[in-house]
Amino acid sequence: xxxxxxxxxxxxxxxxxxxxxxxxxxxxxxxxxxxxxxxxxxxxxxxxxxxxxxxxxxxxxxxxxxxxxxxxxxxxxxxxxxxxxxxxxxxxxxxxxxxxxxxxxxxxxxxxxxxxxxxxxxxxxxxxxxxxxxxxxxxxxxxxxxxxxxxxxxxxxxxxxxxxxxxxxxxxxxxxxxxxxxxxxxxxxxxxxxxxxxxxxxxxxxxxxxxxxxxxxxxxxxxxxxxxxxxxxxxxxxxxxxxxxxxxxxxxxxxxxxxxxxxxxxxxxxxxxxxxxxxxxxxxxxxxxxxxxxxxxxxxxxxxxxxxxxxxxxxxxxxxxxxxxxxxxxxxxxxxxxxxxxxxxxxxxxxxxxxxxxxxxxxxxxxxxxx
Ligand SMILES: Cc1ncc(COP(=O)(O)O)c(C=O)c1O
Numbered sequence: 218x219x220x221x222x223x224x225x226x227x228x229x230x231x232x233x234x235x236x237x238x239x240x241x242x243x244x245x246x247x248x249x250x251x252x253x254x255x256x257x258x259x260x261x262x263x264x265x266x267x268x269x270x271x272x273x274x275x276x277x278x279x280x281x282x283x284x285x286x287x288x289x290x291x292x293x294x295x296x297x298x299x300x301x302x303x304x305x306x307x308x309x310x311x312x313x314x315x316x317x318x319x320x321x322x323x324x325x326x327x328x329x330x331x332x333x334x335x336x337x338x339x340x341x342x343x344x345x346x347x348x349x350x351x352x353x354x355x356x357x358x359x360x361x362x363x364x365x366x367x368x369x370x371x372x373x374x375x376x377x378x379x380x381x382x383x384x385x386x387x388x389x390x391x392x393x394x395x396x397x398x399x400x401x402x403x404x405x406x407x408x409x410x411x412x413x414x415x416x417x418x419x420x421x422x423x424x425x426x427x428x429x430x431x432x433x434x435x436x437x438x439x440x441x442x443x444x445x446x447x448x449x450x451x452x453x454x455x456x457x458x459x460x461x462x463x464x465x466x467x468x469x470x471x472x473x474x475x476x477x478x479x480x481x482x483x484x485x486x487x488x489x490x491x492x493x494x495x496x497x498x499x500x501x502x503x504x505x506x507x508x509x510x511x512x513x514x515x516x517x518x519x520x521x522x523x524x525x526x527x528x529x530x531x532x533x534x535x536x537x538x539x540x541x542x543x544x545x546x547x548x549x550x551x552x553x554x555x556x557x558x559x560x561x562x563x564x565x566x567x568x569x570x571x572x573x574x575x576x577x578x579x580x581x582x583x584x585x586x587x588x
Pocket of ligand 1: 225226286287288289291314316361363364365390392393413414415422424
């Protein structure tokens with residue numbers, strides 16, 4: 218049996234999600250914009266799903282806009298705001314996901330000034346520096362809630378406070394955070410939040426952007442009047458319903474915290490292994506370690522042959538030969554960055570599977586170190 222430890226890349230479908238989706242794929246094929254009964258039924262289901270997702274983050278249903286993926290939600294948040302203002306500066310961090318960083322690089326080419334805030338060894342942002350960069354030209358601040366490689370959790374409440382004081386929209390990419398740590402758009406003063414279904418046992422190809430009531434965005438695409446004209450295109454109802462089901466299911470955070478602790482303890486059996494990121498401010502699903510003297514890629518390939526699936530970092534960057542920008546940002550040498558693996562726990566992982574992973578890891582590391 219496979220041991221899947223790459224849930225930060227994507228998750229399997231929860232059986233309950235699959236069941237909702239297969240019914241919808243067969244039965245709920247109506248277009249929510251059609252005015253006949255089949256269309257109206259589809260529209261009702263769509264709005265119910267919107268309500269479910271809104272409730273999970275304490276938002277109003279009309280503040281949730283479905284998109285085709287988290288990447289689109291992030292692009293829409295940034296470009297959507299920038300298109301409504303003459304302000305030309307953006308504040309983000311050096312550790313964002315490629316869907317923010319490569320967009321920011323493009324925005325720089327288009328004449329925007331982007332401030333990339335550095336992080337410390339734990340992967341936590343220097344908030345003093347962030348506050349110092351805020352000025353009358355700041356169009357928006359975009360900082361991720363949980364990093365997809367290190368698992369580090371940022372103090373987004375504090376960042377939101379800084380933004381609120383200066384009346385600047387604050388976007389957070391909460392794709393790795395959703396369901397795993399508290400997310401309350403009202404309590405945390407959030408303006409824009411990206412969510413994605415396929416990190417929480419929902420389907421791929423569906424995500425959402427929360428946009429606070431009263432905040433105006435311009436669309437990326439032009440077309441019909443779907444999603445209040447912010448995101449035209451016929452809605453992907455079966456996936457939306459799968460997303461809502463995944464969001465509604467409970468997530469075993471406490472159990473995962475215990476399992477992560479156990480995993481970290483067992484990893485100590487392997488000599489010269491170093492945990493990357495923050496011990497304290499870290500999400501329950503992600504462990505990142507550098508295994509000295511071994512290449513992460515080689516480890517991943519050998520473990521894959523044993524039916525154990527993990528990664529060296531972000532799946533989006535797997536084609537890159539550069540060391541991880543996140544690990545470099547937290548001060549790792551190239552050697553330690555290349556020696557890193559990311560273990561992202563699935564919600565059903567057992568103690569036996571953890572023990573088995575450690576056993577194989579130990580043996581492969583020992584063989585590779587001798588070579
Ligand atoms: C933090 C973060 N942001 C954005 C994305 C992109 O989401 P999607 O794969 O839905 O486009 C991912 C997923 O890889 C992610 O982990």
